[in-house]
Amino acid sequence: MSPGTPAGKFSILIAEDDADDRELLKAAFDEHDFDHNVKFVENGEELICYLKRKGAYADELQHPLPQIILMDLNMPKKDGREALKEIKTDHYLKSIPVIILTTSTEEKDVLNSYELGVNSFIIKPVTFRQLVTFTQTLWRYWFEFVALPNVQTLP
Amino acid sequence: MHNPVQKKIRLGFFIAFSVIIAASFFSYLVTKNLLDNATRLNRAIEVSRRLETIVKQLKDAEAAIRGYNLTNDSSFLRPDMEERSNRIADEYHALRRITAGNPRQQEHLDTLRRLLDIKYAQLRVGARRDTPRKEKQSVTEGERIMERIERRVQAMMHIENAQLHEKAELFRFFSAIWVPVIFISSLVAILIGIYSYITLTREFRLQLHIESKLKSYQRDLQQNIMLLNKSNQELEQFAYVASHDLQEPLRKISTFSDRLQVKYREQLPPDASQLLDRMVVAVSRMRVLISDLLAFSRAGRTAPESVAAVDLSQLLQNVLSDLELSLQEKNAVVNAAELPVVEGNATNFQQLFQNLLANAIKFAHPDRRLAINITCQLLKGKEINVIKENRWEDTFCRICIEDNGIGFDQAYAERIFLIFQRLHGVSEYSGTGIGLAICKKIVDSHQGFIMAYGYPDKGATFVIILPLKQKK
Numbered sequence: 001m002s003p004g005t006p007a008g009k010f011s012i013l014i015a016e017d018d019a020d021d022r023e024l025l026k027a028a029f030d031e032h033d034f035d036h037n038v039k040f041v042e043n044g045e046e047l048i049c050y051l052k053r054k055g056a057y058a059d060e061l062q063h064p065l066p067q068i069i070l071m072d073l074n075m076p077k078k079d080g081r082e083a084l085k086e087i088k089t090d091h092y093l094k095s096i097p098v099i100i101l102t103t104s105t106e107e108k109d110v111l112n113s114y115e116l117g118v119n120s121f122i123i124k125p126v127t128f129r130q131l132v133t134f135t136q137t138l139w140r141y142w143f144e145f146v147a148l149p150n151v152q153t154l155p
Numbered sequence: 156m157h158n159p160v161q162k163k164i165r166l167g168f169f170i171a172f173s174v175i176i177a178a179s180f181f182s183y184l185v186t187k188n189l190l191d192n193a194t195r196l197n198r199a200i201e202v203s204r205r206l207e208t209i210v211k212q213l214k215d216a217e218a219a220i221r222g223y224n225l226t227n228d229s230s231f232l233r234p235d236m237e238e239r240s241n242r243i244a245d246e247y248h249a250l251r252r253i254t255a256g257n258p259r260q261q262e263h264l265d266t267l268r269r270l271l272d273i274k275y276a277q278l279r280v281g282a283r284r285d286t287p288r289k290e291k292q293s294v295t296e297g298e299r300i301m302e303r304i305e306r307r308v309q310a311m312m313h314i315e316n317a318q319l320h321e322k323a324e325l326f327r328f329f330s331a332i333w334v335p336v337i338f339i340s341s342l343v344a345i346l347i348g349i350y351s352y353i354t355l356t357r358e359f360r361l362q363l364h365i366e367s368k369l370k371s372y373q374r375d376l377q378q379n380i381m382l383l384n385k386s387n388q389e390l391e392q393f394a395y396v397a398s399h400d401l402q403e404p405l406r407k408i409s410t411f412s413d414r415l416q417v418k419y420r421e422q423l424p425p426d427a428s429q430l431l432d433r434m435v436v437a438v439s440r441m442r443v444l445i446s447d448l449l450a451f452s453r454a455g456r457t458a459p460e461s462v463a464a465v466d467l468s469q470l471l472q473n474v475l476s477d478l479e480l481s482l483q484e485k486n487a488v489v490n491a492a493e494l495p496v497v498e499g500n501a502t503n504f505q506q507l508f509q510n511l512l513a514n515a516i517k518f519a520h521p522d523r524r525l526a527i528n529i530t531c532q533l534l535k536g537k538e539i540n541v542i543k544e545n546r547w548e549d550t551f552c553r554i555c556i557e558d559n560g561i562g563f564d565q566a567y568a569e570r571i572f573l574i575f576q577r578l579h580g581v582s583e584y585s586g587t588g589i590g591l592a593i594c595k596k597i598v599d600s601h602q603g604f605i606m607a608y609g610y611p612d613k614g615a616t617f618v619i620i621l622p623l624k625q626k627k
Contacts, residue, residue, distance in 0.1 A: 020407055027414070074399065103402045105446070106395065126406045126442070127435075128414035 010143045011037040011151075013066035015047040015083065016101075017075040021124075025070075028131040034139055039066065044078030047071060048086055051093050065151040066096065068119075068142050073102040073109060081112065088117035095149045097142065160358055164351060171347040178340035185333045192319075192326045198253055199315035202260075205246040205253075206308045209267075212243050213274060213304065217297055220281040236278055243271065254311075263311045270304045394452030401445050409438045440587075444575070447589040451574055454506065454593040456600070462625055465501045467494035467508075467554075471529065474508040481516050487525035494531050495552045498625045503597045510590040511617050515558040517584060518615070528557040539620060541604050550623045551603075557616040563609035571607055602626060 012029075016022050022040050029038050041047045047069070050057040057063045069087070073080035080100060087093045097119040102109070105123060113121050125131045142148065216239050223231035247268070254260035277297050412431050416423065423431075471491055475482070482489065497504070512527065519525040531554045537547035563571065563578055570576050572595040577588040591607075594617075598605040603621040 018403070020411075024407075024410055024414070103406060104399055105449075106398075124406060126409050126439075128410045128417055131410060 010035065010139065011039070011064060011066045012138075013039050013041065013047070013050065013069050014101075015041050015044060015069070015071035015075065015080070017043050017072060021072075024128065024131060025135070028128070028135040031132045032136060032139065034143075036139070039063075043075040044071070044080060044083030046077075047083050048078065051087065051090075051096075067148050067151055069096055069098045070101050070138075071098065073100055073104055073113070081116070084113065084116050084118055096151060097146075097148070099138070160354060164354060167347045167351050167354075171344050171351075174340045174343045174347075178337060178344075181333070181336055181340075185329045188322075188326050188329050192322055195319055195322055199312075199319050201253055202250060202315050203312050205250050206311060208246050209243050209271075210305060210308055212239050212246075213271075213301065215239070216278050217281075217301065220278055224281065232282060236275070236282060240275055247271070257314070260311055260314060263307055263314075267304065267307045267311075270300060270307065274300050274304065391452065391456075394449050397445055398449035402442060405438050405442050405445070409435050409442075412438075440581075444587050447587045448574075451589055451593055451596065454503070454596045461500045461502075462498055463501065464496050465499055465504050466496050467504065467552075470494075470501065470504055471508055474505060474512060477509065478512055478516065481513075482525075485516055485519045485525040487516065487519070487527060489527045489529070491529040492531050494529075494554065495533060495623060497552060497621050497623055499601045499621070503601070507594050507597045507619070510594050511556050511619075514590055514617075515556065515560060515615075517586070518560040518562075519558070520560050520612070520614075523559060526559045528555070530555045530557070533623075541620070546622070546626075549626075551620050552623060554619045554621070555616055556619070557614065559614040562611045562613050562615045563607075564611055565609050568607045568609060572605070 014022070014025060016025065026038060026040075029036055039050075041050050049055050050063055051065065051069075053060060053063065071080045071083060075083075080102070084098055084100070087096070087098055094117070098117075099120040099122060100113050100118050101122050101124055103124050110121050122134070125134050216236065219231045223229065247264070251261070251264055254264065274297075277300060281297070412435055416428060416431055420428075468491075471494055475489060475491070515527050516525065531552055534551050534553055535547065536542040536549045536551060539551060539553070542549075542551065567578055571578065572591050574592040575588045576592075577584075577586070595605050598619055598621065601621055602625065603619060605620075606618045608616045608618070
């Protein structure tokens, strides 16, 4: 896919428990003029419900599957590690790229995430300017260069 | 405390043993004496009985002959002389045998034999019918011989009695002291037995006491180890929390202040922007401190499986090539001696040398060319005064890293190894003061020692002592 195709807004689902970070990420994405559809969930459990269309997320049109998933590692209820494991062992969901965005610099977190099948492990930028650069890079990489599976055809 | 008790027990047993041996020997003597005495008594009785039999036979024979001579009744001669002499001979032989050990008795028996022969001759003459005339004479003669025989018999019986009497003295003596000796020796043996029992019981109780004490110490130790492990775990947890949860708000402070600067660039007066910048600098320093703290908490944490033989020479070359750029910047000369192969965690050792050499570079003297000398010595534990006795036989390597930098006052030699301790202001020399603290932690976790010697304005020497083999 390339930008400008009618199918799409480039959809990203972000699991982040921190309201400030949600706001900052939203602001960083809004700095760009590319067409985007950023949705937020607040923890791993909600993320899984969203992806499996359970509960409040049953409506397929209201809550379409994202093209990539961005998530924090340390979240309440279900943390990023469990959610990641669930996504990457799910027959349909495992084809959606998952990117970890966290403050953890623990080597074992990095190793463990890649072992579970994460596509990128990113340490949260510490300035807003870096965050803007990050979102820009993310978009350029995943939506300009990388070919993604068509999530709409997933059941 | 152990030895005297053992000595006492040994002495006690020796005495008891000696007493028992002496008592047994004495009992043996007494019993033997008793038995001898009984034998002698029996012999005396037998001798006197047999002698009496002989005398009786002779007297009977004489009386029978006299009766025959008076009445001419030949029935008086039953049993005849032959028979009687046989009986006497039997007794006589028995006497010979019984008194075989006594020459005087044998002599007496010889004499008795001769007297008996004479007596027999007389009796045979008396028993013939054709000699009535000599009757009177023969009676007197017979009496005389008979008297001599009886005297011999008396003499023999006297000897036996004397012997019996003489031995009886000894027997009386033995039997008089036998009872007290046995009593006293038994008493001594019993007392020693009781004493030994008491001593052993006391010793045993002491042993039990010591054992229970030891067990309780062991329990305490295990509990302390458990507590220590728990607090270590908590510390690690704390380090993780510090690194993660404390970083979060910091990151937000810097992100929001950055956003403030970006979003309201036009509206902000220049000094407000400057203040924000200083805030950001402080925050980023705080972040460095936290990540250093985390690095410190991680340093020296070596899993047993990560311990391997590390070639320090090779490792030092790697560190030097990593630092090549900054070494060139200072135009530094490095003299490195051959270093041994040491057991340990390679990553830790790498960090150790990296930190020490980076320090040498950082604190190079501005007026002279930096020279770093690295020397090494292999030493036994007992040659190094900081090593405890239980490791005197182990081999250690002492590595000295000497520089000609700005040095430091020896008064700070201990302090520089503490976390976040700095001798210079942040504006003079960068850093948080974590490097040497990490070095110390690494060396400690490898059962080694690190010391610093500073000479202000001349240089500093860091001495690392590491065991070649890690004790499990």
